[in-house]
Amino acid sequence: MSQTLKQKPTTHGFAKAAIKELGWWRAHKFLFLRRLCQVCVFALFAISPFIATWAGVWLLKGNLSASELFGVVPLSDPLASLQVLMTGHLPELSLLLGAVIIALLYAVLGGRVFCSWVCPVNMVTDLASWLRRKMNLPRTTEMPRNLRYYLLALVLILPVLTGLTVWEWVNPVPVLYRAALFGAGSGLWILAAIFLLDMFISERAWCGHLCPTGALFGLIGKVSPVKVSAVNAKDCDNCMDCFVICPERQVLKPALKGKQPMITDSDCTQCGRCIDVCAQRVFQFQNRKNQNRIALKAENNQ
Amino acid sequence: MSTVNQSKFAAKGVNRRQFLATSAKATCAMGLLGMGLTAVAKQSSQLDPLAIRPPGALSEDDFLSACVRCGLCVEACPYDTLKLARWFEGAPTGTPYFTARNTPCEMCEDIPCVKACPSGSLNHELTDIDDSKMGIAVLTDEKNCLNFKGLRCDVCYRVCPLIDDAITLEMQHNARSGHHAMFLPKVNSDSCTGCGKCEHVCVLEEPAIKVLPTHIALGKTASHDTYINTEETTLEMLNKGLEL
Numbered sequence: 001m002s003q004t005l006k007q008k009p010t011t012h013g014f015a016k017a018a019i020k021e022l023g024w025w026r027a028h029k030f031l032f033l034r035r036l037c038q039v040c041v042f043a044l045f046a047i048s049p050f051i052a053t054w055a056g057v058w059l060l061k062g063n064l065s066a067s068e069l070f071g072v073v074p075l076s077d078p079l080a081s082l083q084v085l086m087t088g089h090l091p092e093l094s095l096l097l098g099a100v101i102i103a104l105l106y107a108v109l110g111g112r113v114f115c116s117w118v119c120p121v122n123m124v125t126d127l128a129s130w131l132r133r134k135m136n137l138p139r140t141t142e143m144p145r146n147l148r149y150y151l152l153a154l155v156l157i158l159p160v161l162t163g164l165t166v167w168e169w170v171n172p173v174p175v176l177y178r179a180a181l182f183g184a185g186s187g188l189w190i191l192a193a194i195f196l197l198d199m200f201i202s203e204r205a206w207c208g209h210l211c212p213t214g215a216l217f218g219l220i221g222k223v224s225p226v227k228v229s230a231v232n233a234k235d236c237d238n239c240m241d242c243f244v245i246c247p248e249r250q251v252l253k254p255a256l257k258g259k260q261p262m263i264t265d266s267d268c269t270q271c272g273r274c275i276d277v278c279a280q281r282v283f284q285f286q287n288r289k290n291q292n293r294i295a296l297k298a299e300n301n302q
Numbered sequence: 303m304s305t306v307n308q309s310k311f312a313a314k315g316v317n318r319r320q321f322l323a324t325s326a327k328a329t330c331a332m333g334l335l336g337m338g339l340t341a342v343a344k345q346s347s348q349l350d351p352l353a354i355r356p357p358g359a360l361s362e363d364d365f366l367s368a369c370v371r372c373g374l375c376v377e378a379c380p381y382d383t384l385k386l387a388r389w390f391e392g393a394p395t396g397t398p399y400f401t402a403r404n405t406p407c408e409m410c411e412d413i414p415c416v417k418a419c420p421s422g423s424l425n426h427e428l429t430d431i432d433d434s435k436m437g438i439a440v441l442t443d444e445k446n447c448l449n450f451k452g453l454r455c456d457v458c459y460r461v462c463p464l465i466d467d468a469i470t471l472e473m474q475h476n477a478r479s480g481h482h483a484m485f486l487p488k489v490n491s492d493s494c495t496g497c498g499k500c501e502h503v504c505v506l507e508e509p510a511i512k513v514l515p516t517h518i519a520l521g522k523t524a525s526h527d528t529y530i531n532t533e534e535t536t537l538e539m540l541n542k543g544l545e546l
Binding site: 049061062063065066067068074076077080081084087088089090091092094095098147150151153154157158159161162163164165166167168169170174175178181182183184185186187189190 | 328331332335336339340342343344346347363364366367368369370371372373374376377385386387388389390391394395396418419420421422423426
């Protein structure tokens with residue numbers, strides 16, 4: 001893998017084959033849908049107060065830390081809720097129920113779907129990564145990917161030691177939402193720091209190596225039936241476009257070259273960019289049931 | 303499970319020495335990071351004395367354990383009183399507060415902010431807004447208070463939702479003129495809810511009455527002190543004295 005990765009990807013030719021073969025739209029479909037989803041989730045929070053004054057119904061109230069859907073269904077960030085529990089404070093039932101609902105939702109949809117389809121920080125880190133590609137910035141030494149699990153452990157231990165939900169001071173996800181929804185722009189320095197880190201210090205440093213929220217959602221998503229699968233791995237012509245674009249490129253090789261085509265690694269954010277950029281249409285969203293069927297079919301054909 | 307791990311280690315060629323070195327490194331890194339984060343959190347937890355928590359807020363330490371900074375209380379407040387703290391402001395980032403001088407608490411009877419709080423950092427046991435203790439109003443400056451100059455300003459007294467209970471006017475002889483009375487506003491800290499209306503309306507450029515967080519405004523008797531409740535203690539002592 002390292003041999004092939006060392007070839008510097010030429011940005012001018014990036015995903016050209018896919019655009020030519022499939023057309024611009026199909027080569028950007030999931031990117032577009034993903035941005036739409038991220039913006040829509042945010043917009044729901046942002047326009048809800050206006051809808052509430054006009055129609056009297058709150059669609060989404062609060063922010064990503066905790067919110068209310070239609071003024072009834074509680075939703076809350078499992079990590080924030082866990083931190084509160086770790087301080088020794090027993091919150092109201094609605095917070096815990098909200099955390100369970102969100103955890104179940106992502107256990108079904110795929111844990112890190114949150115990262116690529118909802119989390120606003122993803123847009124910042126994707127921008128850094130895009131600029132990196134455009135400017136042909138050199139590859140830098142990678143941080144160990146399991147750092148995020150150490151950080152997750154730290155985030156959950158600190159409340160026990162200090163009695164404070166320490167992570168919530170700097171957690172960039174709610175910081176961005178609060179900045180946009182409640183006008184708390186002075187916290188954006190954290191986002192700037194993440195952007196600079198991703199851009200100039202270490203590639204995909206935040207989302208791919210550090211973020212404890214992503215780590216927790218990754219763990220939650222281990223049971224998810226929805227996966228990306230390299231269903232046409234035999235068509236792969238090693239153009240490496242998927243490796244260039246993938247935010248967690250270590251998950252691709254086992255699917256492309258391994259025994260079974262499904263990306264089972266919980267690091268996969270299911271952003272679908274590998275599906276977009278592949279002219280050969282190697283990848284597809286699948287659920288585990290289908291996967292078994294394909295495997296069976298393959299066995300029968302042999 | 304363990305066999306899987308072993309095979310993983312074997313595949314990567316990780317031996318015990320490397321494992322220990324990596325663990326030590328990771329522990330040190332996380333330790334340093336943890337200390338840094340804690341320092342940041344503690345440092346910026348110094349609540350500005352003029353930033354008042356919403357009704358029903360737990361004591362500041364417990365509040366900071368519980369609050370998830372979701373802003374539901376802010377959105378529930380019909381008067382836009384509550385704000386979420388920004389970075390580099392006088393409250394831990396993202397936590398709700400209000401500044402009485404700008405917008406006081408309007409003392410809604412149904413207390414929507416408390417109802418909206420999912421974490422219980424605003425205590426749901428608070429059902430009567432008159433029982434809330436957001437802070438205590440303190441007449442901080444007798445020198446510039448107009449009533450202390452013998453005038454009848456009285457604005458803080460008249461605007462108080464618990465008039466004649468939380469703020470009273472104490473009549474006193476005006477020694478300066480010799481034949482007038484002074485009406486001195488006095489806060490009863492048992493009744494004051496800390497809504498901040500008095501501070502809000504004070505006619506001075508800088509208010510002479512301010513709502514302060516309870517732990518700043520109130521003194522505290524030492525736990526070993528027997529004079530915690532003077533009335534009872536005295537009676538008890540008298541009775542005991544009689545018994546002896």
